[in-house]
Amino acid sequence: MSPVESLPEPWAGVRDRLRLRGLRWTPQRRTVVEVLAATDGHVTGAELIERCRDRDPQTIPSTVYRTLDVLEELGLVRHGHGADGREEFHVTPGAEHGHLHCADCGQTWEIRAPQADAIVGAFRAADGFEVDLSHVTVVGRCADCAGAADE
Amino acid sequence: MSPVESLPEPWAGVRDRLRLRGLRWTPQRRTVVEVLAATDGHVTGAELIERCRDRDPQTIPSTVYRTLDVLEELGLVRHGHGADGREEFHVTPGAEHGHLHCADCGQTWEIRAPQADAIVGAFRAADGFEVDLSHVTVVGRCADCAGAADE
DNA sequence: TCGACTATTGCAAGATGTTGCAGTAGCAAG
DNA sequence: CTTGCTACTGCAACATCTTGCAATAGTCGA
Numbered sequence: 011m012s013p014v015e016s017l018p019e020p021w022a023g024v025r026d027r028l029r030l031r032g033l034r035w036t037p038q039r040r041t042v043v044e045v046l047a048a049t050d051g052h053v054t055g056a057e058l059i060e061r062c063r064d065r066d067p068q069t070i071p072s073t074v075y076r077t078l079d080v081l082e083e084l085g086l087v088r089h090g091h092g093a094d095g096r097e098e099f100h101v102t103p104g105a106e107h108g109h110l111h112c113a114d115c116g117q118t119w120e121i122r123a124p125q126a127d128a129i130v131g132a133f134r135a136a137d138g139f140e141v142d143l144s145h146v147t148v149v150g151r152c153a154d155c156a157g158a159a160d161e
Numbered sequence: 162m163s164p165v166e167s168l169p170e171p172w173a174g175v176r177d178r179l180r181l182r183g184l185r186w187t188p189q190r191r192t193v194v195e196v197l198a199a200t201d202g203h204v205t206g207a208e209l210i211e212r213c214r215d216r217d218p219q220t221i222p223s224t225v226y227r228t229l230d231v232l233e234e235l236g237l238v239r240h241g242h243g244a245d246g247r248e249e250f251h252v253t254p255g256a257e258h259g260h261l262h263c264a265d266c267g268q269t270w271e272i273r274a275p276q277a278d279a280i281v282g283a284f285r286a287a288d289g290f291e292v293d294l295s296h297v298t299v300v301g302r303c304a305d306c307a308g309a310a311d312e
Numbered sequence: 313t314c315g316a317c318t319a320t321t322g323c324a325a326g327a328t329g330t331t332g333c334a335g336t337a338g339c340a341a342g
Numbered sequence: 343c344t345t346g347c348t349a350c351t352g353c354a355a356c357a358t359c360t361t362g363c364a365a366t367a368g369t370c371g372a
Contacts, residue, residue: 153289
C-alpha cells in the first residue's frame with residue numbers, strides 16, 4: 011500500500027487531513043496540490059490556474075480558488091496581495107514573508123527580518139495586534155528611484 | 162469673474178492646474194472632483210462610481226478610473242488597496258494614513274503615528290526605501306480575536 | 313469667432329475574482 | 343458492493359478594474 015502519490019512534505023498528508031475534517035479528496039484538488047508542491051515561494055492566482063491547466067486543461071478557476079480557501083484553512087498556503095492588489099499565494103512553511111515593491115521601477119524584494127520584526131513588533135507592543143506579514147506588499151520608492159526623482 | 166464653482170480647497174484650482182499641463186477640464190472630471198471634494202477620508206472605487214452616478218447617471222467606470230489616475234499625478238488623491246485587494250482612494254492632504262485590518266472580526270483602524278513611524282523609519286534606515294504607507298492595508302488579528310482564538 | 317490639434321470619452325472586450333445553484337461523485341456505514 | 347448524505351464541481355452571471363480604438367469635444371492661436 012504505497013501512498014497515493016509521492017508528494018513532498020508537507021503535502022503528503024493532505025488527503026488524510028481533509029478526510030479527518032469530513033472534506034474530500036478529489037482529482038481537482040489533487041491537481042492544485044501537485045502544482046503547489048512544485049511551487050517555490052509564491053504564485054499569483056492567474057499563474058496557478060495556468061499551471062493547473064497544463065496538467066488538466068479542464069481546470070475551472072472557481073474550483074481552484076475554492077480549493078485554495080480550503081488549503082489556507084489547513085495552513086498550507088497563505089494568500090496575500092501584490093502591489094496592484096492581485097492575489098498572491100505563499101506556499102508554507104518557508105515562504106512566509108512580506109514583499110516590498112517600488113512603484114517607480116516596479117522591482118519587488120522580500121522584506122528582511124529586521125524590518126519584518128520592526129513592523130510586527132510595533133503593532134504587537136502597542137495594540138497586541140498580530141500582523142500577518144505575508145498578506146502585505148509594502149509599496150513606496152526604492153533608494154535609486156527616490157534619488158533619481160531629485161533630478 | 163467668479164470661479165467656475167465654489168469648490169473647497171485644495172480642489173478650487175484643479176481646472177487651472179490641468180490646463181497648465183495641457184490637460185482638459187471636462188464635465189466628467191468635474192463630476193469626479195465634486196464627489197471627491199465632498200468625500201472625507203477614503204472611498205473605494207465602487208463607492209466613488211456610485212456617488213458619481215448620483216450626480217450623473219451616465220457615468221462610465223473607465224472614465225472615473227482614468228480621471229483618478231490624473232488626479233493622483235496632481236497629488237490630489239492616493240490610491241491604495243484594502244484588505245481584500247480592492248482599490249481605495251485617499252483624499253489628500255489629511256487622509257494619508259495606512260489601515261490596519263483584522264482578518265477575523267473584519268474591523269479596520271487607521272495606523273497611528275508611532276507604528277507608522279516605526280515602519281517608515283525601519284525601511285528608510287536600512288535601504289533608503291521611502292514607504293508609501295497610505296498604499297497599504299496591514300492585515301492580521303486584533304488583540305480580542307487573537308485572545309478568543311486561544312479558547 | 314473659427315479651425316486644428318489632440319486629450320478624453322464611450323464602448324466593448326478581457327483579466328481576475330466571487331457567488332448561487334443544480335447535478336455529481338467522494339466516502340463511510342451497513 | 344450498495345446506498346445515502348452532502349461536499350464539490352461546473353457553469354453562468356456578476357463585481358471590479360484595465361485596455362484599445364474610433365469618434366468627440368476641450369483649448370489655444372489666428
